[in-house]
Amino acid sequence: MLMPTDTSDLYEKRKGVFPKAVDGFYRRLKWAIMVVTLGIYWVTPWIRWDRGPYAPDQAVLVDMANRRFYMFDIEIWPHEFYYVAGLLVMAGVGLFLVTSAVGRAWCGYACPQTVWTDLFQHVERFIDGDRNAQVRLAKARWTPSKLARRLAKWSVWLIIAFLTGGAWIFYFADAPTLQREFWSGTAAPVAYGTTALLTATTFVLGGFMREQVCIYMCPWPRIQTAMLDEKSLVVTYKDWRGEKRGSVKKAAAHPGEFGDCIDCDQCVAVCPTGIDIREGPQIGCITCALCIDACDKVMAQVGRPRGLIDYCTQDDADAEKQGAAPRPVLKTLLRPRTIAYLLVWSSIGAAMLFALGARTRLDIAAQQDRNPIFVTLSDGAVRNAYTIKIRNMETRPRPMTVRAEGLPGALLWTDAMAREQARATVDVTVPPDSVAKLRLYAAVPAAGPQRQDFRFVLTATDREGGTASEPARFERPQ
C-alpha cells in the first residue's frame, strides 16, 4: 500500500483543551480531595514515630536497604510480603466496589493524573487567565510577553513537579537526613535519578499530556468500562429533559418545543478532557462532575431545576424517560454486587488484621549440612552440622537458647566455641530486628538409628518469653 499523501485521517491532531473555572459542590469536593491527597503525599514522610533505639523513627518508611517496611506500629519483613499483596488485593477489590457503585470516581477525583493536572490547570489560570484568555494566548504569536508568561507558567509547574518527584524519595529513607544529603550533594545517585525522573514525568504528564494520558495511555478506563453496569452512577446528560436544545428566547417564543438545555456549551467549556457529555457516556469522561456544577449554575440563572446533567444510573435514566421515579440513592449504592464486593474487601482486611495481631515475633529455621552429612569424630561420636537462623522481629536484643528435643545425648556447640564447651543448650543473644545466623554442631554417641528426626526448640529467656521450633534430622553412618 502506498503512503497516503494526506495523513489527516490516520493521525489525530491534538485538540487544545482550555477548561474554564467553575464553582459548585463537586468543584469544592475536588478541592477538598486535592488538599487531603496532596497533604497526605507531602506530609506523611515527615511524621515521626518512636520505635525505640533500634528502629527508625519515621512513621511510614520503605527501607529497601534493610528490607523492612514500616507503617506506624506495623513492621513488615520481606517474608511477610503477603500483607502487601493483601493490600493490593484490597485496593483492587476496593476499586471494583467504588466503580460498580459510583463509576469512575477514582478517575475523576483521586487519580494522581487528575489531581496534578487539576493543580497545574489552576496554576495556568492564575498566570494566563481563564479559558478565553488561554485560547487567545495559545493562538497569539510568540511575543516577549507571551514568552514571559509561558516561562513563568513552566517555572511554577517545574517547581511543583520537583516538589512532587522530590517528595517521593523521602518514603525510602529517613526524610530529614535524606533532605540534608540531597542538598549537600551526598545523597545516593538513585535519589537524584528518581527525583529527576518523577519531576520530568510530573511536568510532562501534568502540564502537557493531561487528558491524552486518560484517553490513550491509561488502561483503567477500558477496564472500568467493563466493570460498570446499568446500576452504576455515571455523569449523565438527561437528554429526554434537555432536548431539543434552544436558547431561552427561542423557548419563550415557542413554548413546548424546546427542552431545558439552552445550548450554552458551559458543560463543554469546563470539561478537563474536552468532551461533550451530551453525546452520552464515553471513554473520555473521567466523571469529575465539573459539568454538573457548570450546568446547575446555568439552570439556576435561567430558573430551571438543577440536575440536567447529574449523577444517574442507566436504569434510572430509562425509568425517568418513562416518567417513573428514580430509585433512592441508597438503594442504588447498596445492591447485591456492591455488598458482595464490600464483604470480600472487608473480610480480606479483617483477615489481615487478625494475622497481623497473631503473628509470631520470633522464629527459627534449621538447615542441615548436606556435604558431608555426618562426620565421625575421633572419640567415635557422630557430628552433624546445621545452619540455624533465628529471627528476632522485636526492636530490642533478646537472649534465647536453642536445644535439640528428641535427640538423647546430643551436645550442641557453635563454630565459635570449642567442642569442650558443648552443652545440651546453646545460648545466643539475637540483635534487635534482625536474623542471627549461626553454625551449630550436634554430637551424639555413635549408637543409634541411621536417621533420627528431632526438633530444634528456640526459647526466648527474657521476661516476655516465647518459643518456636523447627523439625530437623540427625544422620549417622550406616
Added chain:
Amino acid sequence: MADDKNPKIDAATGTQFKGHEWDGIQELDTPLPRWWLWTFYASILFAIGYVIAYPAIPMLNDYTRGMLGWSSRGALEQELAARADQVAPIHQAIAATTIEKLAGQPQLMQAAIEGGRAAFKVHCVQCHGSGAAGGKGYPNLNDDDWLWGGDLATIEKTLIDGIRNPGHDATRVSMMPAFGRDQLLTAPQVDDAVAYVRVASRQDKPSAAAQRGATLFADNCAVCHGTDAKGNRALGAPNLTDGIWLYGGDTESIHQSVWNSRQGVMPRWDDKLSPATIRMLAVYVHSLGGGEATLVEAAAAADNGVEGNVAQ
C-alpha cells in the same frame, strides 16, 4: 474490505469502519494521536543512534562493533577487574597479618573463610571432595583428627610445603617402612601386629595374637606411633586408638598398611598460590569443625560467643 469511495461510518462516533467483522463486531479505524507518531519517529532516531554506538549488525565473519567499543565480554572483564580491586585490600591485609593474629580479627577472619571456601572449590576438591569429607587416603578435614596438627599455623604450614612433595626440602616427610614387603617382619608377625592394633583401637577383644603383637609394636612401631599407639604429630604418625582411619580400620586394610606401608602425598602450594590464598585456605579448613584452637588469640575469639558471627 470497505469500499474506499463509500466508507461506512459508525453513527455513534463518526469514525470510519475498517471493514472487518466478526460475529457482528466491527473494527473502527480510530486515528492514533499525532504525538504517538512523534514517539514512533523518536524511537527510529534512537535505533539509528544505537546502531552507531553499539554492536548491532551481524556480518559474514564479524559484526559492526559500534563507536563506543562496548562488548559484553569487555563489560564482564571490567566487572571482574572492579571486583579484584575491591578485594585487593582485603587480600593484602590477610597477607600482611600472620595467621595467629588473624584469628583475633573476626571480620578479616570471615573474609578469609569465604575466600578460602572459593579457593578450596578450585584447588582442593579433586582429592578432599567438595565437602572436604575426603575419602580413602585423603583425610576428612571436617573431623577433629589431624595427622600433622589442626591449629591454624600448622594447617598453613602443611598447605605451604605439602606432604612428601618430591624435591622440596621443607615438605613434611615421614616414611613408614613396608614391614611385610621389605621382610622386616614375617607374615605371622605382621598378623600379630595387626591384631594388636585392632585391640588398641578397641575394635577387637584381647587375644593371644594381640599379646604377641604388643611386643612387636613396642619394638617396631612405638618409636613413631608412641607406646600408647596414640601417634605423634611431629612425624605425622596417626593415632591408632581413635575411631578415624585414613585407609580403613578393618583387619584387611590395616594389614595392607603394615605390609606395604602408606605414603600419601599432598603437593606443596606455595609455588602455585599466593600467600593470601594459602592463608585463606588454612582458615577455611580450620573452620570446618575440627580446627584446634591452641592459640591465645583464637581462644579469646571463641569467648566472644556467636555475636561476632551474626549476620542479617
